[in-house]
Every structure is written in C-alpha cells, then in structure tokens.
Amino acid sequence: MRKPLLMLVLAAALNGLTACASAPSADLGSAPGVKEGSTPSKGSTLIIKDFADRSITFPSAPQKIVALANGEMDIVYALGGTLVGRPTATVPAALQAAQSVEQVGSTHGLDLEKIALLSPDVVLGNHPLNTKDIPGVEGVGSKMVLTSANSIDDIKKQIGLFGQLLQKEDKAKELTQAIDQKLQELKTTPSTAKTRVLMVYGAPGTYMAALNNSLSGDILVSAGGENIAADYPKLDNYPQYAQVNTEKIMKSNPQLIVIMTHGSPEKVKDGFMKEMQQNAAWSSLDAVKNNHIEILPADLFGTNPGTKVVEALDLMSKRLQAAK
Structure with missing residues (x-):
C-alpha cells in the first residue's frame, strides 16, 4: 500500500517542479506580513509575504497547519491555533498539548509522505533551509511559508506574520508587546559594568562561539551582557558562529561561560572543559x-x-547578575 502512495507523491512533486512558477515579487526590504493593499477579513482571500519575499495566497485563514520547528509550533499555539503535524523532536513542557500530534521531520529533513497524508493547508518552514522543499510541498497540494529567527526582532516578525496568517492579529500584538515590555525592563535596569560572556554552541567534539548576529547572541546583548566573541571572524557555513579561539578567550577573561546543546549536555560540557x-x-x-x-x-x-x-531573556539576565 505504501509503494503506490510513494509513486503518487513523487509524481506530484515532479509536477510541482515543472509547474511551480515564481511568486509575484514583493518590495524588497518591506516587513513580512499581509501584502500591501490587502485588508483580509475572516473568510476572505488572504495574501501574505514570507521572509523569502514570496507572496502567498490563501482562500481563507489556514486551519490545517504543519510546523517543522519548535519555535514556530510555540507561536502557533500561543496564538490559539493547533497543528496537524509537528517537528520530530522533544516537545517542550509548555507544549504538552502538541505531544500527540503527528511528527513529520524537521527543517533539516521533512517527511513528504507524511505531509501528503495530513494534507495541510500550510507548512511552516525555515528560510533558507527549506527553500528547496517548496516544489515538493506544493506538489502535494499544500502551501509553504518560510521564516527565520536570527534575532529577537525576527521572532516578533514571525509572531506578527503568523497572527495575520491565522487572523489572530490582536493576540499577536499582545505577544509582541510582552517581548517589548521585557526588553524595556532590561534597558531600565541600573547599568553597571557588563558581564563578559562566552557563549558556546556544542556537540561532542565540535564547539562554536555564538556571534551577536545569532539569536542567542542577540539575547545575550539585549539582557545586558558583553559577548567576548563579538569580533571573531564568522564561519563560512555558519555565519552566526565562529571558531572557538582559546588564546582570545584567555585574553578576554570571561566571567561567565554558557554552553548550548541539543543533546548529551554533560558530555558536551566535559568535552569542552577538557579541550x-x-x-x-x-x-x-x-x-x-x-x-x-x-x-x-x-x-x-x-x-x-x-x-x-521572554523567559530566555529573563534567565540570561539572572545569569549575568549572578556572575558579576
């Protein structure tokens, strides 16, 4: 039974490759969201622009949604929506409502067969990682919206865009205002000498220093810390990160070293310490x-x-204060 389905999916994807035309061009530099000039109301045609400057039309607010990453899943649920497909990953404690939702892969590798079975109205992917997946997703009858999150502002834009997509604009404003309020609180905190911090993203045997143009780097700076790796040369393949430079670390003398990892945290920490x-x-x-x-x-x-x-900013602020 699976082989005919696979053939159908592949045929549809090939059709998508030949039939998929470029979306109407949008003004470069304008913020993602509802296309200029459109004022959609519930039940009406909806035209949005994603982070890849693609204009995407929906007959109405999508009901069946697939998210390929936890951040996008969190935003959808925070807006009052639900998913029919979620990332193949551990569900954060705050999102237990999504625990039973079908897992469909991730931004690094989606399961097109599962997505075809779910028949979603929209798949929320990453720009630019999932650009290559657009023809396949459209070939099985779904739309793809691409976003990214390399800064706090990016997250706010994601919330605004998804609020427009789900027609939950008021809730989206409430969520972005909560972020702005936290940022303002941190700015009004009495200023003292900034805590010097090294942020390391690690996997066993591999360690990179987060730069300020990464989301974690932006969180650090916004919380009032000083990133000692801010001027390290960025890596070609991972421009938000740099090679860990032992000599520079010794010279900068960080007061706090924080390690980010997706698995085996203690093993990653021990490996970094030994190195x-x-x-x-x-x-x-x-x-x-x-x-x-x-x-x-x-x-x-x-x-x-x-x-x-908001919680990440709060936690980082506390860590900075404790390390002074």
Missing part, C-alpha cells in the same frame, strides 16, 4: 575560578524559543 584545560591559563579565568560555567536550557537557547524568548 580548554589544555591551555595552562584556563584555571585563571574568572568564570572557572568562580564556577560560572553553565549549560543553558535547550528549549530556550541554541534554537528558536518562539514566544518563550
């Missing part, structure tokens, strides 16, 4: 002397936390 301890000056760092080397929650850092970015 750094090869330098004799490691034990003289303020962060090491004061035992301020911490693993950050995976659902808040190193990935898009969605509306929970």
Whole structure:
C-alpha cells in the first residue's frame, strides 16, 4: 500500500517542479506580513509575504497547519491555533498539548509522505533551509511559508506574520508587546559594568562561539551582557558562529561561560572543559575560578524559543547578575 502512495507523491512533486512558477515579487526590504493593499477579513482571500519575499495566497485563514520547528509550533499555539503535524523532536513542557500530534521531520529533513497524508493547508518552514522543499510541498497540494529567527526582532516578525496568517492579529500584538515590555525592563535596569560572556554552541567534539548576529547572541546583548566573541571572524557555513579561539578567550577573561546543546549536555560540557584545560591559563579565568560555567536550557537557547524568548531573556539576565 505504501509503494503506490510513494509513486503518487513523487509524481506530484515532479509536477510541482515543472509547474511551480515564481511568486509575484514583493518590495524588497518591506516587513513580512499581509501584502500591501490587502485588508483580509475572516473568510476572505488572504495574501501574505514570507521572509523569502514570496507572496502567498490563501482562500481563507489556514486551519490545517504543519510546523517543522519548535519555535514556530510555540507561536502557533500561543496564538490559539493547533497543528496537524509537528517537528520530530522533544516537545517542550509548555507544549504538552502538541505531544500527540503527528511528527513529520524537521527543517533539516521533512517527511513528504507524511505531509501528503495530513494534507495541510500550510507548512511552516525555515528560510533558507527549506527553500528547496517548496516544489515538493506544493506538489502535494499544500502551501509553504518560510521564516527565520536570527534575532529577537525576527521572532516578533514571525509572531506578527503568523497572527495575520491565522487572523489572530490582536493576540499577536499582545505577544509582541510582552517581548517589548521585557526588553524595556532590561534597558531600565541600573547599568553597571557588563558581564563578559562566552557563549558556546556544542556537540561532542565540535564547539562554536555564538556571534551577536545569532539569536542567542542577540539575547545575550539585549539582557545586558558583553559577548567576548563579538569580533571573531564568522564561519563560512555558519555565519552566526565562529571558531572557538582559546588564546582570545584567555585574553578576554570571561566571567561567565554558557554552553548550548541539543543533546548529551554533560558530555558536551566535559568535552569542552577538557579541550580548554589544555591551555595552562584556563584555571585563571574568572568564570572557572568562580564556577560560572553553565549549560543553558535547550528549549530556550541554541534554537528558536518562539514566544518563550521572554523567559530566555529573563534567565540570561539572572545569569549575568549572578556572575558579576
């Protein structure tokens, strides 16, 4: 029974490749959202523009939604929506309502057969990771909306765009205002010398320093910290990160070292510590002397936390204060 379905999906995808034309061009530089000049109301045609500057038309607000990442899933549920397909990943504690939803892969590899069976109105993917998947998704009769989250502003734009998509604009404003309020609170905190921080994204044997143009780097700076890796040269394949430079770390003397990872956190921390301890000056760092080397929650850092970015900012602020 699976083979005929696979052939049908593949044939539809091939049709999508040949029939898929470029979407109407949108003004470059304008914010993602409802296309200029359209004022959709419930039940009317909806035209939105995603982060890839693609104009996408829906006959009405989509009801059957698939999300390929936890951040997008969080935003949909925070807006009062639900999913028919979710990322193949551990569901954050705050999203247990989505636990039983069908898993369909991730932004790094979606399951087109499962998506075809669910027949969603829209699939929420990443720009640019899922650009290559547009023809396949459209070939099985669904639309794809691409967004990204490399900054807090990006998350706010995601919330606004999804609010327009689900026609939950008022709720979207409420959610973005909560983020703005938290940012304002952090700005009004009495200023003292900023805590020097090294943010490391790690997997066993691989470690990268987060730059300020990454989401985690933006959270750090917005919470009042100083990223010691801010001027490190970015990696070609991962422009939001840089190679960990032991000599520069020793020179900057961070007061706090935080580690982000998706799996085996203690193993990643131990591996990073062993690598750094090869330098004799490691034990003289303020962060090491004061035992301020911490693993950050995976659902808040190193990935898009969605509306929970407020919690990420709060947690980072507390860590910065404790390390002074």
